Amino acid sequence: MGADQGAERVTEAVADAVAVLRTVVDRDWAGVPAGRVEWSCLKTAEHIAGNLIAYAGQLAGRAQDTWVPFEIFLDDDTDAEGALQVVETAGTLLAATIRSTPREARAFHPYPFRSANRVGFAAMGVAEVLLHTYDIADGLGLAYEPPARLPEYVLTRIFPDVQPGPDPWRTLLWTTGRGDLPGRAPRTEWRWSNNLVLHTERLTLQGVTPASAAELAAGGDGDFEWVEDGPFEGTREAAGMTIKAYEAGVHRPEFGLFVLVRRQDGRAIGGMGFHGAPDEDGRAEVGYDLAESARGQGYATEALRALSDWALARDDVRSLCATIEPDNAASQRVIARAGFARATVEEEHAYGETEPGLWLYVLSGGAG
Known part of the structure; x- marks a missing residue:
């Protein structure tokens, strides 16, 4: 996973596309x-090349605030070859x-x-x-379908909110307004979504893509360098x-x-996040854990404050909650330092039934 696989997929996509287009x-x-x-x-081929060069330029230059100000153009007498x-x-x-x-480097991209x-x-x-080769092939009346692992690579990394279908290529075409998918309404607008990253003094909170989540769930590292x-x-x-x-098609990547x-060594020390998107009343549940070697150093509190501040600054979040075992004093200290308080009877009723044996803690907007 990571750099080698990403480079391999770019190389494979280009080689496969060029092999098809060279026939015409x-x-x-x-x-x-x-x-x-x-x-x-x-012009579409020029656009493909221009974007590939632009992405290389963003990464190589570590551009942080805008696009590196350059473009490439084909010479006037350039032919298809x-x-x-x-x-x-x-x-x-x-x-x-x-x-x-x-691994930790990031560069500007607007969306x-x-x-x-x-x-x-x-x-x-x-x-x-993939998409613009499809456009060129369509214009020239040429059949084109890339290996399924290529559209799957795209979908699981930059279309995390799109429910996967049985055919990754048809799903990607539908996602980008280029085809129909049974049971789904046509799409006229679309954008891909890179992962959200939140920054604190000592940490970055890095949103996990479906591709990374699948690897973590299967026992892998999810393309993170973990503490031992x-x-x-x-x-x-x-x-x-x-x-x-x-x-299930209900994943909202920011939640x-x-x-x-x-930050000091690029090592992953734990996980934190939401149990799902906020409900219709703007309530969302958070959870977290750390590797044992990273505990007792204030990392969880620092991260939870940042995540809570980000969430409660949104229009669709009014309050956050967390459930903790009564004998988990360390987690109770973390949640208290982050501004959460034991739920009142009214808040317990509002959030519904809590799992037996757990205490409910709540942080409302404006309380942080």
């Missing part, structure tokens, strides 16, 4: 529209950049949380290749909950699982 380089790409897009097939050579070159540069980019890591840029690069005794059991259980929500990563 004798056609007039400049005079034929590319499927449903507004560009010609030649020349355009494909540029796409191959751009794909090679992006793959090399992904491999050389550190939706203004940054992406190397995996996000890899997935976006693969998406550009991590991840703890609760984090793997939360990853399993994330996958269930994703498969999923976050992995806590120390």
Whole structure:
């Protein structure tokens, strides 16, 4: 997983697309529209290369606030074969950049949380290749279907809110307004979604994608570098909950699982997040755990304050709750330092039945 897999997927996507498109380089790409897009097939190939180069530039330069101000254009006399050579070159540069980019590095991308890591840029690069190759092929009357692992790579990393279907390629086409899917209404608007990252003085809280959640739930590292005794059991259980929500089509990534990563060494020390999106009254439940070696150092309190502040600043969240065992004094101290208080009788009624033997703690908007 991670850099090597991302680079491999970019390389594979480019090679597969170019192999298909090279069968029709004798056609007039400049005079034929590319499927449903507004560009010609030649302009669409230029667009693919331009995006691959732009993503490589963002990662290589670690741009933080905006796009690196450059573009590439095909020479005026470039034909279809020349355009494909540029796409191959751009794909090679992006793959090399992904491999050389550190795990924790992020660079600017506007949607939706203004940054992406190397995996996000890899997935976006693969998406550009697959979707616009489909557009070119459609314009030229050519059949095109990439290996299923490529659209699946894209869906599980930058479309976390899209319920997976039995056919990843058809699902990706439907997701991006390029096809129909039985039982689902057509989509006229869409955007991909890179993972949310929240920053504290000593930590980053990194949103977990469905791809990472699946690996964590299966006993892997989820593309995080964990402390020796991590991840703890609760984090793997939360990853399993994330996958269930994703498969059911109810996953909202900003209300999923976050992995806590120390800034000083890039090591993951625990998990924290929500049990689901807020209900119609704006109530959401939080949970957390740390590897034993990271406990007693204030990390959980620091992370919970940041997560609570972020959530309660939203219009759709009015209060947060957590349930804790009566004999778990350490967790009770964490929750109290983060501003939560034992629920009143009225609050207990509002939140519904709590699991027997657990205490309910609540933090309301404006209380932090």
